[in-house]
Amino acid sequence: MILNRIHLGNFRNYETLDLEFHPKLNIFIGRNAQGKTNLLESIYFLALAKSHRTSKDKELIRFNQDEAFVNGNITTSYSNLPLSLSVSGKGKRAKVNHMEVSKLSQYIGHLNVVLFAPEDLNIVKGSPQIRRKFINMECGQISKVYINMLSGYQKVLAQKNNYLKQKNVDRVMIDVLNEQLAYYASLIILKRQQFVDTIEKYARKIHADISNGQEILAVRYKPNIKYEATEVGALEQELKALFQETLEREIERGQALIGPHRDDIAFYINDFDVQTYGSQGQQRTTALSVKLAELELINEEIGEYPILLLDDVLSELDETRQSHLLTSIRNRVQTFVTTTSISDINHAIMDEMQALGIEDGKVKV
Ligand SMILES: Nc1ncnc2c1ncn2[C@@H]1O[C@H](COP(=O)(O)OP(=O)(O)O)[C@@H](O)[C@H]1O
Ligand SMILES: [Mg+2]
Structure with a gap:
């Protein structure tokens, strides 16, 4: 399953954003508080119609605005599907293939994601x-x-x-x-x-x-x-x-x-x-491996890999673990990774990926 592009409007600190994604690996690079996690959150939201870090949808709407939306386009092995989700004071509206659905349960499940965020270390600790x-x-x-x-x-x-x-x-x-x-x-x-x-x-x-x-x-x-x-x-x-x-x-x-x-x-x-007895790195690798095993479970279940979101994971792993991680997943699973510095990224994989700089809710290609 591949997320081809995304279009955000008034989502968190993004006023408007229109992005095409690389089918294998997308890396969002930026200093703290620029909007990297917000971007992953928008993808998670597009998939599951809820945020992974708040239960209050209202927080997703850009300050002083009334409505936020996320549109995306996904390709699976049997279809090409536009998805669209908006949130306002009146609640959420969802569209699949430009048709509004009355229940969110009809919407969820088209785009499958697995997210690994720093908090997931708690699975082990x-x-x-x-x-x-x-x-x-x-x-x-x-x-x-x-x-x-x-x-x-x-x-x-x-x-x-x-x-x-x-x-x-x-x-x-x-x-x-x-x-x-x-x-x-x-x-x-x-x-x-x-x-x-x-x-x-x-x-x-x-x-x-x-x-x-x-x-x-x-x-x-x-x-x-x-x-x-x-x-x-x-x-x-x-x-x-x-x-x-x-x-x-x-x-x-x-x-x-x-x-x-x-x-x-x-x-x-x-x-x-x-x-x-595990070191911090071993605990993190364990939590990550367990979470990544989900990719395989979902593939077993629906015959297709979900997309993978990795928030702030690279900086916690040494260079060998990073490059083994990225090379082992990128050929099967479309991956979105956030990081604070480009030097984190192993040069062996630079040829087959897209790196995007994120600054204050804008993307610098
Ligand atoms: N609803 C919102 N409207 C506007 N800005 C927001 C909103 N929610 C969060 N922000 C801003 O987004 C920034 C944090 O973005 P985040 O993606 O978490 O950063 P990082 O790049 O470190 O992952 C903060 O500056 C915060 O003020
Ligand atoms: Mg972040």
Whole structure:
């Protein structure tokens, strides 16, 4: 999938901008606060009809203006599609192929993106909660069943916690809820296991590429419940028994103690735990490899690579890792990268890319 061009109007600090993109690699170079991330954000917005850094669409509109828009043109293996999105005080309007769509769900999904921003380091360094959020987002993108199971689980879990907090605990009711939890949890756990295995397969290869074969990455699912079953029915039975065993302790503590709401993922490089012992560069490479594995997952899913947005990633990697990164992805995936200085960029790849200087919401070619 390729984003051929983009046209911005009153988006963040861009008054108007009309750009054609290179099919392989586009690098946006500029000092701080010039509009590099804003430009990536506009592409992300064009794809997903939301920003990656604010939930308030209003912030995307240029100061003292009423409406912002992003138009773009994408080429996939079977179509050439104009997309258009605008945001004003009245909300968002979206067009696919010049035709307005009534629901954003009809709009999202035409342009697929994967974004890696500095905050994504938290996939490795942050709390288990951040990793669960990551895994839920990713599994949800590729499995509607997962989304349903997760929301079912969360609803019943909240009910169970309510019952556990009461003075006279209704054990019959909790048994009923535990049965439901076992059903939802068995599917969630197996999907997560499957997802982590797939991510590991791809991330390991990418990590080896970036580190020039020096580092072997392992990604491990750390389920809160230790289980033996390998299929849903058997796991459901196993979980039911475990929930029963734990009930008295849960009543004592007044909360649900076991289940996928306490799962985690761990990362290892050459068998040491990256979260505890990894250098900053190793942690960043791990997070990046895991995120880039998404490119492969999406390709598996829709038969086409999404476009890739890399915000402020180069300066954090040494020169070898940078050039391995850029050479390993640029032949498969159209990539957009921001950086503060051109010296960051390896000269071996200078021939097949477009470098654009960004200054105060304008582009200098
Ligand atoms: N809605 C807006 N209207 C006008 N300018 C904005 C708006 N939102 C952010 N900016 C400006 O954009 C600049 C930051 O751009 P950004 O793309 O984050 O910088 P960088 O080049 O460092 O990635 C700041 O100067 C900020 O004031
Ligand atoms: Mg930035």
